[in-house]
Amino acid sequence: MARYRGPKSKIARKFNDPIYGPDKTLAKKNYPPGQHGRGRRKKLSEYAIQLAEKQKAKYTYGLLEKQFSNLFDHASRKSGVTGEILLQLLESRLDNVVFRLGVAPTRNAARQLVLHKHITVNGEIVNVPSFSVKLGDIVAVREKSKSLEAITYSLSRGAVSKYPWLEWDSTALAGKVNVLPTREEIPENIKEQLIVELYSK
Known part of the structure; x- marks a missing residue:
């Protein structure tokens, strides 16, 4: 299927x-x-x-x-x-982390950003949506993609910093996985x- x-x-x-x-x-x-x-x-x-x-x-x-x-x-x-x-x-998948950070409005949109090489993990481009993000990893918007309309629009909706297990740097457009989410933190x-x-x- x-x-x-x-x-x-x-x-x-x-x-x-x-x-x-x-x-x-x-x-x-x-x-x-x-x-x-x-x-x-x-x-x-x-x-x-x-x-x-x-x-x-x-x-x-x-x-x-x-x-x-x-x-x-x-x-x-x-x-x-x-x-x-x-x-x-499931929450540790790269496409989901990009979605949770507010870089994309939906998981499908986050998946597209990853596939089109707009996202980096620890400074390296990763285009595999199922990539498993580990504790301490830095998930960021690629430098050349920071002005992308889809990303700036999503971030302007104020969806970032909603999840206590993620830390967001609005200046660098980068997020960090501090801890694994507890069941109560997964909506x-x-x-x-x-x-x-x-x-x-």
């Missing part, structure tokens, strides 16, 4: 959650999409609920099935709470324990 590029409102309605940000369509049509979206829905099985939670996490962070599975394997091998570690690994409405239960079957 290729990366999803279809209507975002359709996915938000599927999970009844504005996973791509504020959505007027979801507010008007708070029922699943499709011909029978408004009809009676049978009670979902435990497996279906767990699967839906995994799918929601995949769509939220823009991962494909194999990428998500590999990330879960990595999380399960680490000591600690697997669900929280999984979310920390995504994801029930990670359901994902752990799904992969534990």
